[in-house]
Ligand code: F2R
Ligand code: MG
């Protein structure tokens with residue numbers, strides 16, 4: 001009996017994991033957002049969610065909750081579009097939703113350059129991918145905007161893996177035509193998907209890293225589908241083309257975990273910036289590192305710990321915490337996220353509704 005109930009606690013239901021993924025993503029965004037611009041306080045980590053709320057409490061008093069940013073606004077568009085299109089990615093519909101969402105709420109802290117693409121989606125376009133191709137003199141954006149919103153695409157059966165990779169690529173290409181922009185989206189999508197389908201009781205960190213490396217070695221290889229999409233003027237000096245940025249960082253995971261590297265070293269080696277290649281690896285690493293206790297973070301809740309760790313990395317805090325939260329939520333389920341926490345973060349109710357609708361499409 002006791003063993004059975006312990007196993008239930010260890011292995012959340014698939015529905016709970018879909019909910020955890022989208023609620024984890026919005027929570028990471030909401031909790032990380034106050035520090036995205038001003039930087040985290042000069043200390044190593046946040047001790048616990050309670051101390052985090054205490055420290056930041058005065059800043060949010062007026063609103064009584066943490067607002068979500070562009071990360072969640074765009075993630076919700078993807079989820080809604082997938083739901084309306086029965087689990088399939090419809091680029092034209094998604095572009096339209098991005099355009100409407102931006103017009104409706106432009107002050108969610110969007111990336112400086114993606115705004116012109118979002119505005120173009122409100123016009124009649126023959127090719128919805130064209131505005132993104134024109135970005136940065138044709139080299140396309142390598143911002144993390146594709147990766148920060150991709151979680152709903154990952155919430156599909158294991159048998160749909162190849163279809164999922166293509167959907168992730170297409171969802172990114174609407175705004176991010178740079179090789180590193182859409183490869184980061186694919187990596188984040190795979191990390192969420194693998195976490196969703198991993199058994200917490202038998203989880204193998206090395207196997208998880210090796211599987212992601214296997215996918216990215218294929219994506220970053222010359223002649224890969226990703227390489228074929230790349231523009232001829234996709235300049236590698238700007239962090240652009242087949243530079244192996246993802247495989248290089250994934251190969252650092254095992255040594256960093258082995259030596260239990262200091263958080264500042266992790267940020268320096270993996271990145272904590274607005275570019276996809278300098279933020280997606282940090283989010284995945286946050287999930288892996290926080291499966292076990294971290295010195296300086298007293299929280300015994302691994303999902304909470306993951307989000308606090310990701311914010312403590314500093315830099316692009318909302319986005320790294322949102323991506324880490326999506327992976328951790330897909331792994332641990334929604335239960336570790338307390339009712340208080342859910343009320344504190346704007347939009348967790350919509351995340352639950354969308355997760356349920358996606359569950360019904362793919363798994364009912
Ligand atoms: N934008 C922010 N935060 C800063 C400003 C917040 C707000 N405006 C305020 O002032 O309070 N956060 C959000 O942006 C990131 C996602 O950005 P996305 O969607 O990728 O946008 P974009 O514009 O495509 O790229 C972002 C920047 O990356 C640099 N960049 C990208 N590609 C480049 C290239 N090929 N060459 C040179 N630079 C490139 C540019 O600086 C872009 O502006 C998330 O953090 C989200 O939370
Ligand atoms: Mg944001």
Ligand code: MG
Pocket residue numbers: 036316317318319320
């Ligand atoms: Mg951000």
